Amino acid sequence: MKKVNLFQPFHLVTLSPWPIVTSFSVMIMLVGFMNFFNNFDYLLMIFGLLSLILCLYQWWRDVIRESTFQGFHTNKVLEGVKLGMILFIISELFFFISIFWCYFHMFLSPSVEIGSLWPPKNIVVFNPYLIPMLNTLILLSSGVSLTMSHYSLLNSLKFKSLLSMFITVFLGIVFTLFQYIEYQEAMFTITDSVYGSIFFMATGFHGLHVIIGTVFLIINFFRIMNNNYSSSHHFGFEAAAWYWHFVDVVWLFLYLLVYYLIY
CATH class of the missing domain: 1.20.120.80 (Cytochrome c oxidase, subunit III, four-helix bundle)
Structure with missing residues (x-):
């Protein structure tokens, strides 16, 4: 059996609902935009925007907790995050x-x-x-x-x-x-x-x-x-x-x- 290194420098992200929920929120907001442009009805757009803000708040809250309090953002993880920001x-x-x-x-x-x-x-x-x-x-x-x-x-x-x-x-x-x-x-x-x-x-x-x-x-x-x-x-x-x-x-x-x- 292969030995697992418990002290590897990478961050294995835990299961999170926020990526998929955020995707649906963006879709609802953009459909609401189209409805607003064509029918001047902005309710669906506002609902999608509020849902998106809520999802992003909770997603970024989790990222801050992982980096600040749990110490998951090691130097190796930061290299990847920096590269992602540059791209x-x-x-x-x-x-x-x-x-x-x-x-x-x-x-x-x-x-x-x-x-x-x-x-x-x-x-x-x-x-x-x-x-x-x-x-x-x-x-x-x-x-x-x-x-x-x-x-x-x-x-x-x-x-x-x-x-x-x-x-x-x-x-x-x-x-x-x-x-x-x-x-x-x-x-x-x-x-x-x-x-x-x-x-x-x-x-x-x-x-x-x-x-x-x-x-x-x-x-x-x-x-x-x-x-x-x-x-x-x-x-x-x-x-x-x-x-x-x-x-x-x-x-x-x-x-x-x-x-x-x-x-």
């Missing part, structure tokens, strides 16, 4: 590359249907020196404060880490509010030619990523408060930081190409 960010990168590809396709060779002009005629573009410039400064500042929070955590300075994280979350929320104000003031909509479609697709999905990143950072704020992290074991924080810096870099390209270059 996830790369997949997000290619998602935005596809949007930029579409943008450059129309920017470099605008079709005759839109008058061979870019931006198309009667499209009033945004002034890049107003809200877009302010939002750029806000996001860059949030990257600085997040790095300060990380270094404070590395040096076991809990209060400074919490303060810097609070500033980062605040700046993320302010960015989202200014983006909303910009949408309110837009002189065109998502249905105004291919320019409107690409603009709101690019900035809208980036805004969604900012909201997700802000929630990610809020969770880390409470985890720091609850002493879930140490100076040597805090990959949850690092994953959030990687994601946030990725969002920062994408915004720089959005600002330069979608706002500044065509003004």
